[in-house]
Amino acid sequence: MATTTKIYPYVSPQPSVLIPWIPVSLGSKKTHKVIKHSVMALVDSGADCCLISEDIVAFLGEMIVDDSKKQKKQLRAADGQLFSAYKVTLTLYACGHNYECPFYVTNTLPQNAPLILGQQGFFSQHIIQFDLRKREILITPY
Amino acid sequence: MKVRDLSTSLKGKKSGWVAINKKNQVVVTASSFSAINKKIEHIKEEVVLVPAAKDYSGYIS
Numbered sequence: 001m002a003t004t005t006k007i008y009p010y011v012s013p014q015p016s017v018l019i020p021w022i023p024v025s026l027g028s029k030k031t032h033k034v035i036k037h038s039v040m041a042l043v044d045s046g047a048d049c050c051l052i053s054e055d056i057v058a059f060l061g062e063m064i065v066d067d068s069k070k071q072k073k074q075l076r077a078a079d080g081q082l083f084s085a086y087k088v089t090l091t092l093y094a095c096g097h098n099y100e101c102p103f104y105v106t107n108t109l110p111q112n113a114p115l116i117l118g119q120q121g122f123f124s125q126h127i128i129q130f131d132l133r134k135r136e137i138l139i140t141p142y
Numbered sequence: 143m144k145v146r147d148l149s150t151s152l153k154g155k156k157s158g159w160v161a162i163n164k165k166n167q168v169v170v171t172a173s174s175f176s177a178i179n180k181k182i183e184h185i186k187e188e189v190v191l192v193p194a195a196k197d198y199s200g201y202i203s
Binding site for chain 2: 007009010011012013014015016017018019021023035036037038039040042044046047053055056058059077078110111112113114116118134135136
């Protein structure tokens with residue numbers, strides 16, 4: 001299958017700060033709800049998995065209220081703090097294709113990173129090159 | 143490649159969400175993800191939803 005490399009610019013949300021944010025969309029097979037416009041997601045090679053904030057998941061109708069039904073995982077933030085998150089599977093529309101991607105839901109994400117694309121689920125599906133000098137991120141689906 | 147400079151658009155926006163068009167202009171803002179999606183439901187131009195924060199620097203994962 002032919003694969004196409006997508007090139008995204010780094011984003012500067014404030015002077016002297018460059019963030020590898022890319023526009024993506026999300027949907028739910030369960031609720032058939034889709035985010036109509038793109039959302040900036042952080043491409044984060046240091047994250048073991050993909051993470052998403054509760055308010056985005058609530059919008060998609062994928063919140064799990066019953067604690068016994070949650071597939072929980074303990075995760076550790078960069079400051080060493082442990083936090084709990086649970087797994088949902090969402091359709092990720094990114095880099096010109098879409099697929100079912102596992103996300104861990106938590107309300108402990110930093111305000112500036114409510115959607116994080118990490119190793120399992122995103123890096124496992126793409127070849128990613130950060131070229132800070134050229135101010136671009138090259139992403140090729142496998 | 144030219145950096146997508148949103149610094150002017152995001153200046154002064156400390157929380158919630160911001161919808162930004164291709165010209166990097168703020169189209170709408172809202173305090174929650176659901177609220178911003180409601181506000182942009184009928185908007186025809188292409189926008190991207192960006193989280194607003196006091197400070198974007200110093201992120202470490």
